[in-house]
Structures are given as C-alpha cells and as structure tokens.
Amino acid sequence: MRLKILVSIILLLFIIACSSDDASSDPNNPSGDTTCNNGFAGIYPCNNYDLLAHIPLNILAGNGARGNDSWGWTDPSTGKEYVLFCTDRATSFVDISNPINPIFLGSINTQTVDSPWRDVKVYNNYAFIVSEAENHGMQVFDLTRLRDVTNPPQSFTPDAHYSGFGSAHNIVINEVSGYAYAVGSNTFLGGPHFVNIQNPLSPIGEGGFSGYSHDAQVITYNGPDSDYSGREILIGSNENEIVLVDVTDKANPVQITTIGYSNIGYTHQGWFSSDLKYFIVGDELDEINYGNNTRTLVFDFSDLDNPTFHTEIIGNSPAIDHNGYVKNDIYYLANYTAGVKFYDISNIENNSVSTIGYFDTHPESNATDFNGAWNVYPYFESGNIIISDINRGLFIIRKSGT
Template structure:
C-alpha cells in the first residue's frame, strides 16, 4: 500500500481546522494515479467526462451474495488522516479503508440490526457512525469508527457499540455536527417528522423530543445558520424535504420547535432531498419522481432562501439525460448529483445568481443505459479533503472517483 505524505498532511490539516462536511476545502493528491483514467470518454468500462475511476469494489464483496447498495458516507480519521468509505447495503454496513484509493481494503461489515432492507442510511459524528434502516425494529446502531485503525485479518464481522431503540424503522438520519444532535426522519414516531436525539455522548444517545406538526419528512439538512437572513443567525435550522413541499423549521429549542415557512413548486413528483449552497443563499433540491410523472430530463430545483420567512423559487436546471436525480451536495461552486442510471454528475453553480448552471463532468457508474429507472448511483460523498469521491451504486457497489487533474 502506498503511503502518501502529502495527502496525509492535507487530510490532517482539514480535521485540525474542524471544518464541517459542507465547507470542506478540497485538495488533490498529485501522486496516486487512477486505475482507470478518463481517456477518450471512457474510464475502463464506464463513460466519463472529467472524472477518473480510482477503483471499484463490487456490491457482492461489500454485502454478500444478493446484496444491493444504497446510502454512503465518509470518515477521515483525525489521528492518521486516513479516509474511510462507509457503504450501506441491503444486508449490512461496510467499512472500507481508502488510504490508497487505488487499492481500497474492505475492513469488515456491521450486519443489520434486525432484517435486510433496501434502505440503510449512515452519518458520522465524533468518530462514530450512526446507522438507521427501514427494517422493522432496527433503531439506530452506533459504531465506534476508531476500531477501524487496528483490524487484523479483514474483513471482520463487527458488532454495534450501542443501539438506540426509541424508534423502530426510519428512512434517514441527519446530523448537525456543530450541535451534536441527530435528527431521525421518516420514522414510525412523530408522524414521520424529525425525531431528535442527543448524541453528544455517542455511546449513550438520548431522546430529545421531536416535531410532528409537518408530518412525514423524507430527508433533511440541519445547520447552525449563518446565512443572509440575520434574524436566524446562530439558530439551528432544519430544512425538510417532505414529499410534497420544503419545510423550514427552527429546532434550536428541542422542546418547542417552530415552523418558519414552507414552499412548494410546480410539477411536484416527490420532494426528496436538498442541500444549501455554501453561503446559504440558495437551497438546491432533487425531486425523485418528476422525471417519471412529467417526462422531463433530470430536473433540479433551486430556491432563494435569502429570507427564510419568505423563500421563493429561483430556477430549475435540466440535465442532459432522462435519469432520475437522487441526492445532491455542494462543494464550493460545484453541485454533485447522484443521478441514478446516469451516475455522478458535476454542475458548475458559480453563476447561479444569474440563473445559469452548467454540467462540467460526469462518470456513469451504470453504463447499461440512462433510463428513467431506479438503477445506478444512489449516493455520493464528495467531502474528503483529498478530492476522492465515494459513489455508492445499487448494482455496482463502491466506486472511488476523482476529478481528472
């Protein structure tokens, strides 16, 4: 395995400066070469433009025979600077050492807490992974990621360090790393609205209330707000993607969460997931069913959140294919889209104020087609300081990709 001092220092500096996931300063590794660089529109077997394929681990290796991939996240060890991919599958959560991105090592799996499920979601806080699933009675598994530092004879079968069972099934988990609170959404509690959990002591999570007034929330982003609306500076604000609308909630007081506003839009299919721009002026949303219901190309919606009490529709962006957009994240002036059968897409948002968004690159992890169907890239994790990007693919498993130098 290569040890890259430059990458180690970049990752360590990132952790020491305590950057949160959504404001990572990206660097790149000038030494490690991709297994499959993007040449003449192909990275190995995968169509590409501007993305190299560093390496790939199949979903069968990650989750066992018959497994499918779903969500993903990442962790950078603050002591070693090593990067790890955390990959959800139908059977388990897989932990992969990415310190050499061209030779990733599957360290082991944490099996599902109850039964297998198509849906598993993972987030990280204070060197612990927090895992939920739609599996009945699953609750929230807590796994101490520092255990990955000394794994002998991988892959191992791990056990959870704690289980939080104040809910059973849940669709997703959101964590505000600034406050140390997790927000369970789409669970069998609080009408599917956010279920608050204090995780400041990760091995002993405790219930902290919830918000049932806005009904089912499919996904959310929670931030300590420092955007243009000074009325809410320093407040803890939840942006919920709630099936048929976007909901903005002040969750600073866990005993008295307060709705700030809501906004909907034309041709609603399924309000799925969204992410703030880094200045918190705009909220960028993916609707999971509009391509199916209305026949458009991949449609991403942008809302102006300058005034949280009065959000407005700003623009829509249509991608080059009819594939369904799933999860979106922002780094600097780039929007990364997990675009199901069209793979990962990168979109320049530097001119978003003027209503201009332009695709700058992609790598298609599902090369069979770009149909409007639930195949391919489920999620991406673009927040590593090294520039390595994790793609979790339903049929393909783990892809480690990077923007072409």
C-alpha cells in the same frame, strides 16, 4: 532443484496476488486505476473524472446484495480516509487511504432484518446507522476501531444502540450542535425525531416535530437572514413541499414556513449552497410523472420567512435525480442511471449553471428507473469522491489531473 523451488515460490506469490479481494477483483477495472480517456474509464462513460477503484457488491456484502447510501470518515489521528457503505443487509467499512488499492475491513450486519433502505452519518468519530427494517433503531459504532483491523474482513458489532424509534428512512446530523435527526421513522408521524448524541454512546431522545420528512439538512445558521443567526434550522424535503423549522429549542420546535413548486412528483432531498443563500432540491418522481429530463430546483433562501423559486437545472437525459450535495462551488448529483453529474454553481445567482463533468456507473442506459448511482460523497480533503451504486457497489473517482 534450487531453480525449481524459486520458480514455485514466484508462482505461489503470483497466485496470492491475483486472488486478493481488492479493486483488482473487478474485471472491468483490472488495474485499479483507469483514467478517463476518449470518454471512457474502462466500460464506464466519463468526462473529466477518473476511476481509481471499484469494489463490487459481492465482496462488500455477498451475492445478491443491493447498495444504497454511503458516507465518509477521515481519521483525525492518522488522516486515513474511510468509506461507510450501506447495503440492504449491512454497513461495510473500506479503507481508501490508498484509493487505488482499497481494503474492505468488514461490516456491521443489520440490527433486525434486511431492508432496501439504510443510511449512515458520522459525528465525533462515531457512525450512526438507521434503516427502514422493522425495529432496527439506531446503531452506534466507534470508527476508531477500524485502526486496529489486522485481518480483514471482520464482523463488527455496534458499540451502542438507541431504540427510541424502530424503523427510519434516513438520519441527519448537525455536527455543530451534536444532534441527530431520524426522519421517516415510525414516530412523530414520520417527522424528525431529535436525538442528543453529544455523548455518542448514550444517545438521549429529546422529542420531535410531527409531519413526514423523507430527508433533511440541519445546520446552525450563519447565512444572509440575520433574523436566524445562530439558530438551528431544519430544512425538510417532505414529499410534496419543503418545510423550514427552527429546532433550536427541542421542546418547542417552530415551523418557519413551507414552499412548493410546479409539477411536484416527490420532494426528495436538498442541500444549501456554501453561502446559504440558495437551497438545491431534487424531485424523485417528476421525471416519471411528467416525462421531463432530470430536473433539479433551486430556491432563493435569502429570507427564510419568504423563500422563493429561483431557477431549474435541467439534465441531458430522463434519468431520475436522487441525492445531491454541495462542496464549494460544485453541486454533486447522484443521478441514478446517469451516474454522477458535476455542476459549476459559482454563477447560480445569474441563473447560470454549467456541467463540468460526469461519471456514469450504469453504462447500460440512462433510463428513467431506480438503478445506478444512489449517493455521492465529495467531502474528503484528498479530492477522492465515492459513489455508492445500487447494482455495482463502491466506486472511488477523482477529478482528472488532480
């Protein structure tokens, strides 16, 4: 009798373990940790980067969901790392302090209706969420609430809401100044909408700059052009050009200059090199319009009044480039159907850029279409890298051997 009871208990524990909603829910990654061997991590093509875990979209947002943007937060008190994962219907939060066994903590539903575009950034332990959903505004969520989740997943509500704009394509935050910039909104002809978030629970609108911006980077400048030292500079990717604006005085933003380039399809998103000498830009439609392989453009921004074209990074497939970020000497590119590419840009001054790895979340093809990797977030100190994939959800990867 005792033996039967013991066997029953063991069987019950086994069933519970097998039914948990963590990385093991992915049939293509049953162990949670899949090293990159012979060019594959499970079914995913790879080079020099391992798969730690994968959480599919149906767990994060339900059946039929579509992924889009993502960001990360590290709790300054505990050192735990969290993923902020956007879908067409919600923003989900995942504890990746154990990256092989991530925990889906819960989500905040869209403020109004679903939308294929949702974006989130972080300032001072708060998440700021916008969407192209009508009348969505900006949701504000205290991320320290994630410390107290004991029975995940939970349904969260925002801690504050800003309604100075309705829809917005994207949000940019300068963590030095404490300002958020909603871009592609229904205000200022789609130009950056300035929001003071120094008190995150009481956002204050402080004007804007007219002219549609699809995405932007805003920094307190300390680069090679001493004329702008200490100024707050916005670099906008504005569909058919790059626009530089001094936004230090919110009541009187001043356009510095604009710059174009050949074969413009859609100037989508860009990011500074670590030394602020170069600005790396992705064009989202040139692969479709002109038939070229993935093309990423590099501009010399040593003189902000007179930026110049420097070089191009040409990929090995016709996949469309989407969001790209720089950490130290590596450029991380979410490359849609080609997954994420990793480029060494340490010798970019001499027009030398080399591929040092990739992880392909879309193994079906490298077709020129809008599927696969939407975003990559490389800024966790642990070296964990997150990928948000439109079709497959959240991937956590890390460089092999680290």
